[in-house]
Amino acid sequence: MxxxxxxxxxxxxxxxxxxxxxxxxxxVTPGLPVGDVLGAEAAALAERCPTGALDQxxxxxxxxxxxxxHCYRCVRGVPRPLAWQAGYxxxxxxxxxxxQDRLGGPFRRSIHILVVDAGDCGACLNEVKQLxxxxxxxxxxxxxxxxxxxxxxVLLVVGPVTDHMHAALKKIHDAMPTPKRVVAxxxxxxxxxxxxxxxxxxxxxxxxxxxDVEVPGNPPPPLAILHGLLVAAGxxxxxxxxxxxxxx
Amino acid sequence: xxxxxxxxxxxxxxxxxxxxxxxxxxxxxEVTCERAALADVCRRIFHEWDFSFAGLIVxxxxxxxxxxxxxxxxxxxGWVHVLVAAPLAENAFxxxxxxxxxxxxxxxxxxxxxxxxxRFEGHPRxxxxxxxxDAWQESVEPMRRGFDAVAAMRNRRPDADWRPQRILQEPxxxxxxxxxxxxxxxxxxxxxxxxxxxxxxxSSTRLFYKWRAVEKLAExxxxxxxxxxxxxxxxxxxFAHGLAYCQAVESIAGADVPARACVLRVFLAELERLxxxxxxxxxxxxxxxxxxxxxxxxxxxxxxxxxxxNLAGHRYLFxxxxxxxxxxxxxxxxxxxxxxxxxxxxxxxxxxxxxxRISSSFLDRIEEVGVIFPQVARAxxxxxxxxxxxxxxRDLRRVQPYSGYESYEFDVPSEEEGDGYARLRVLFAEARxxxxxxxxxxxxxxxxxIRAPVNLRGGAALGAVEAPRGAAFHWVRLDDGGRVSxxxxxxxxxxNWHSFHLAAEKFAFQDFPIILSTFDLSVxxxxx
Numbered sequence: 001m002x003x004x005x006x007x008x009x010x011x012x013x014x015x016x017x018x019x020x021x022x023x024x025x026x027x028v029t030p031g032l033p034v035g036d037v038l039g040a041e042a043a044a045l046a047e048r049c050p051t052g053a054l055d056q057x058x059x060x061x062x063x064x065x066x067x068x069x070h071c072y073r074c075v076r077g078v079p080r081p082l083a084w085q086a087g088y089x090x091x092x093x094x095x096x097x098x099x100q101d102r103l104g105g106p107f108r109r110s111i112h113i114l115v116v117d118a119g120d121c122g123a124c125l126n127e128v129k130q131l132x133x134x135x136x137x138x139x140x141x142x143x144x145x146x147x148x149x150x151x152x153x154v155l156l157v158v159g160p161v162t163d164h165m166h167a168a169l170k171k172i173h174d175a176m177p178t179p180k181r182v183v184a185x186x187x188x189x190x191x192x193x194x195x196x197x198x199x200x201x202x203x204x205x206x207x208x209x210x211x212d213v214e215v216p217g218n219p220p221p222p223l224a225i226l227h228g229l230l231v232a233a234g235x236x237x238x239x240x241x242x243x244x245x246x247x248x
Numbered sequence: 249x250x251x252x253x254x255x256x257x258x259x260x261x262x263x264x265x266x267x268x269x270x271x272x273x274x275x276x277x278e279v280t281c282e283r284a285a286l287a288d289v290c291r292r293i294f295h296e297w298d299f300s301f302a303g304l305i306v307x308x309x310x311x312x313x314x315x316x317x318x319x320x321x322x323x324x325x326g327w328v329h330v331l332v333a334a335p336l337a338e339n340a341f342x343x344x345x346x347x348x349x350x351x352x353x354x355x356x357x358x359x360x361x362x363x364x365x366x367r368f369e370g371h372p373r374x375x376x377x378x379x380x381x382d383a384w385q386e387s388v389e390p391m392r393r394g395f396d397a398v399a400a401m402r403n404r405r406p407d408a409d410w411r412p413q414r415i416l417q418e419p420x421x422x423x424x425x426x427x428x429x430x431x432x433x434x435x436x437x438x439x440x441x442x443x444x445x446x447x448x449x450x451s452s453t454r455l456f457y458k459w460r461a462v463e464k465l466a467e468x469x470x471x472x473x474x475x476x477x478x479x480x481x482x483x484x485x486x487f488a489h490g491l492a493y494c495q496a497v498e499s500i501a502g503a504d505v506p507a508r509a510c511v512l513r514v515f516l517a518e519l520e521r522l523x524x525x526x527x528x529x530x531x532x533x534x535x536x537x538x539x540x541x542x543x544x545x546x547x548x549x550x551x552x553x554x555x556x557x558n559l560a561g562h563r564y565l566f567x568x569x570x571x572x573x574x575x576x577x578x579x580x581x582x583x584x585x586x587x588x589x590x591x592x593x594x595x596x597x598x599x600x601x602x603x604x605r606i607s608s609s610f611l612d613r614i615e616e617v618g619v620i621f622p623q624v625a626r627a628x629x630x631x632x633x634x635x636x637x638x639x640x641x642r643d644l645r646r647v648q649p650y651s652g653y654e655s656y657e658f659d660v661p662s663e664e665e666g667d668g669y670a671r672l673r674v675l676f677a678e679a680r681x682x683x684x685x686x687x688x689x690x691x692x693x694x695x696x697x698i699r700a701p702v703n704l705r706g707g708a709a710l711g712a713v714e715a716p717r718g719a720a721f722h723w724v725r726l727d728d729g730g731r732v733s734x735x736x737x738x739x740x741x742x743x744n745w746h747s748f749h750l751a752a753e754k755f756a757f758q759d760f761p762i763i764l765s766t767f768d769l770s771v772x773x774x775x776x
Contacts (some may be wrong), residue, residue: 004540007603014547027557030566050476071476072567076576116429117436119458122772123483123564126527129433130553133546145432164380164457165436168428194476195460199390199397219483221563222550 014134018223019141019230023088029221030070032090034083035063035243041080048073051187051194054082063243065090065216066190088221091228092241094184094211107153107181107233110142114152114176118169119201120159123219124186128158130222143229149175154232156225160188161208163200173209181232184211185225187218214241249297250324251275257297262289274499274709275326275648286317286332287347293319293328294350300642301629302712303738304356305723306364308393311336313366317344317353318710318721318738323647327710343368352629355746356738363391378456382410390464415450416442424757428457431761435771441752441760448760451752453745458775466735471497471571471704471724474732478722482739482773483564484527487520488715489722489737489773490569495650496711496724497571501704506697509573510652515583515689516565517651517713518682522590523552524716525633525679526597528768532672533604535765536613544600551593559586573699580693587690594683601676614668618751618763621666628747631740632718633674634767638666644714655692656685668766675768704730715740717768741773 016023038045039059046056053067054074061082075081117125131138132145146152149172161169173182184205187193192203205211215228230236249257254277255268266281266289281289293299299319307314317330332341343357344350347370357368358377365387368374375381379388385405389395414423421444428436438454462481466474478493479486491513498505505513530545557563559582568574604610620630625640635642643660645653661677663670708725718740725734744767752763 003603004538004607008540008543011544011547025554027554027559027563030557030562050473069476069480070562070566072561072575076567114429115433117434117458117771119460119775120435120772121480121483122435122770123480123486125433125435126484127563130546130550132433133550134543135547135550147431159458160460162458162460164383164459165428168436168457172429194480195462195465198461198465199401200459200461218480218566219564221557 011134015137015140016135016223018226019236023223028223029086029088030217031084031086032065032068032216033063033074034085036061036082038080045074045078045080045082048078051191064241065243066214066241067187067193068216069187069193069218088223089227089236089239090217090220090224091213091215091231091238093231093238094206094214107179108235110144111153111229111233112144112146112151113154113156113229114146114149114172115156115158116169116172118157118159118165118189118205119162119195120186120188124158124188127219127222128156128185128225131225136222136226138226138229141226141230149173150177152176152180154181154183154229155209156183156185156229157189157205157209158185160192160195160201160203161205166208169208181212182209183213183215183228183232185215185228186220187216190214190216193218213238216241251277251326254297254325254328258289261292277326277328278331279328280331283332283334283341286330287342287344289330290317290344290350291348293330294348294352297321297325299325299328301350301352302719302721303736304353304360305736306360306366306391307725307734308336308364308391313339315341315366320642320644320648320712322642327648339365340367340369343371346370346372351627352743352746355742363389365389365392376410378459380454380456381407390461395464412440412452412454414442416444418444420444421449437771441757443757447754447756448752449754451749451760453749455745455771456775458772460776462776463735463737466732469732470730471726471732474724474735475569475571478737479566479569481737481776482741482770483566484770485520485524485715485717485720485773487516487565487569488713488720489739491517491651492711492713492715492720492722493724494569494571494711495713496709496722497704497726498702499709499711500707500724500726501571501702503572503700503702505573505651506700507652508577508694508696509698509700511689511692512574512578512583512698513569513651514653514656515686516560516568518685518689519552519556519559519586519590520565521716522594522679522682522686523549523556525675525682526552526593528675528765529597529600529672531765531768532614532668532762533610535762536610538607538610541600541604541607541610544596548593548597548600552590555586555589555593559583570699572702573697575699577698580690583690583693587686590686591683594679597676597679604672611669613759613762614672614766616665616667617755617759618668618766619666620747620751622664624747624750625666629743630718630747631743632714632716633671633678634744634747635718636660636662637670637674639664642719644712644719648712650713656688658685668762671766671768706730708734717741717770717773718744737776739770739773739776741770745769745774
């Protein structure tokens with residue numbers, strides 16, 4: 001056993017400086033497209049988006065980050081690609097701005113998170129899993145994963161909410177004590193992603209539960225999910241979820 | 249036995265009752281046979297000629313059912329597709345599970361029965377499978393052409409009294425239900441563990457909580473739109489599935505993927521395998537509560553995700569594939585840089601491997617648990633590291649090579665024991681082979697085109713790829729307008745989940761999560 005201990009110590013500290021310092025390591029985020037003025041080419045480019053994330057008006061392209069599935073079709077194989085930003089602080093508040101008032105308070109210190117897979121493809125879940133790894137180590141921020149709804153403050157939902165998970169998800173939410181927050185993670189949870197819309201999949205978690213924080217990305221990188229949790233805890237400001245609101 | 253000899257054997261075996269057409273380019277023997285001869289033909293292909301059962305593809309034509317039983321064998325033997333048709337009104341077929349003893353077809357038949365309403369006579373366990381009976385009535389057949397989703401929702405009559413089957417009848421026996429939400433960060437799946445005390449006597453897995461009806465969604469869409477689904481239905485192995493799908497479309501269109509794109513595809517597919525295996529190793533360490541090893545393996549996985557993200561823009565390699573090649577070129581220098589980074593990760597993975605091999609408390613927990621015997625692996629046509637740990641070695645990269653895999657030097661690691669430790673050793677060994685292939689791929693990179701034109705036309709084809717978890721098959725049919733009219737995905741997790749209960753039974757409860765982790769099963773990949 002002592003060999004493992006020595007091995008662990010020798011590895012040194014890998015943990016990111018975020019949220020204290022920004023993380024600049026390459027490959028930590030897939031990025032998101034940026035809204036832009038494209039003039040005559042805007043309509044054709046908006047047309048290329050398979051999930052309707054790009055909205056074109058008078059030559060200006062606005063991006064709805066909740067719908068972006070990182071297909072890169074607005075940047076690859078087009079004469080004038082959209083600009084691309086490589087950030088990760090993407091989490092925004094769902095619904096009315098007054099939601100801001102309800103956050104914070106008892107959630108500022110330690111929070112327990114229940115993760116529910118409501119039809120996820122595995123990627124969002126895998127990125128949530130990374131938060132427990134040495135690189136992100138969310139325990140240092142007072143975030144803990146709990147297996148039971150009775151101990152949970154935050155319900156983190158991934159996936160578009162399939163028909164078969166609908167009842168389970170509602171039961172889990174009902175079983176959580178108040179006050180509670182719902183954080184929806186990933187394009188599928190926010191808009192149904194590429195699975196919207198069919199008789200077994202809707203347009204995301206907000207059709208089933210009141211969502212507080214939305215984290216765009218397909219999947220959002222671990223840092224974006226971390227930002228979402230910090231927003232839910234009232235420890236980081238939220239950002240707009242569309243470029244039309246002046247986001248990013 | 250090669251494809252031509254096989255053709256002769258089939259035509260001699262069932263004169264007048266089975267016709268055979270050999271497609272030398274695709275190395276496929278297409279056998280059209282009568283319903284009455286189906287079981288016998290399949291039995292000989294599977295049991296006598298030693299083919300693996302890949303899957304069952306059901307298609308509803310304008311006036312007939314078309315069922316296609318797909319088999320694949322060793323390198324020379326190629327593929328066999330057994331075709332049987334029947335008028336739409338006659339939807340009963342012999343069950344090859346019962347009539348031909350092909351247990352591997354069990355879940356394929358259950359799925360087809362549940363989604364199409366096709367009956368398989370003699371199959372002992374049809375009904376509740378994809379569509380849960382406590383959510384939908386049995387008469388709902390969503391994959392039928394004329395399926396009316398609005399009406400189905402309106403007339404929904406779930407069976408409120410439905411209860412899972414209970415086999416164990418001893419005094420004191422009880423069922424321990426687990427899931428669909430259980431533990432920390434896990435996919436949604438339901439386990440029913442029957443026990444009289446300490447040991448799991450019977451285990452059954454209830455899947456499809458995450459069924460997103462991807463195959464139904466694909467119908468009527470363009471191949472470019474369906475590509476998004478192929479990449480995103482099981483995104484931990486997005487590239488492998490995207491590749492299988494693209495191969496199917498390319499095969500229909502007769503497109504010739506340029507050499508550079510083929511090499512890059514191999515490089516990226518192996519990078520994905522390396523990353524996925526690191527993730528699987530991390531899960532195994534975590535299930536045994538070996539904290540430092542979990543943390544170390546987690547570091548490796550995250551670093552490989554970053555290598556992927558830095559090279560391709562996306563940590564799970566989304567958006568690179570396109571029918572005909574790749575959507576964008578990756579500079580050779582960037583590939584070389586990624587290779588160097590991956591090499592450094594692999595060196596530390598090897599050292600982790602060495603350390604685990606001498607950690608007795610760890611070995612005690614994974615050795616001789618969750619055993620899959622070689623004959624079971626064969627009978628269930630298991631795939632991937634799970635099959636290879638049980639000495640059933642059939643790697644598509646080797647036996648039915650694609651994307652130029654025949655020109656790479658690599659070994660297909662295998663073990664004999666079929667226990668948790670054997671599966672772990674296979675994962676480590678495969679990671680080393682992936683690196684060998686990536687080294688050769690980077691050396692083979694030459695400047696050139698990365699995308700060939702694809703002229704969409706009507707037709708159907710099967711794409712087959714050795715995904716990190718095992719063989720993945722994507723069946724695509726395009727109509728004359730170039731739109732997808734049938735899409736069927738057969739995934740390694742679907743195949744391996746079928747056998748999982750055999751590994752979990754007769755072991756103690758505390759072994760259950762460990763056995764589960766050594767199978768590296770994806771629920772999303774199974775549920776689709």
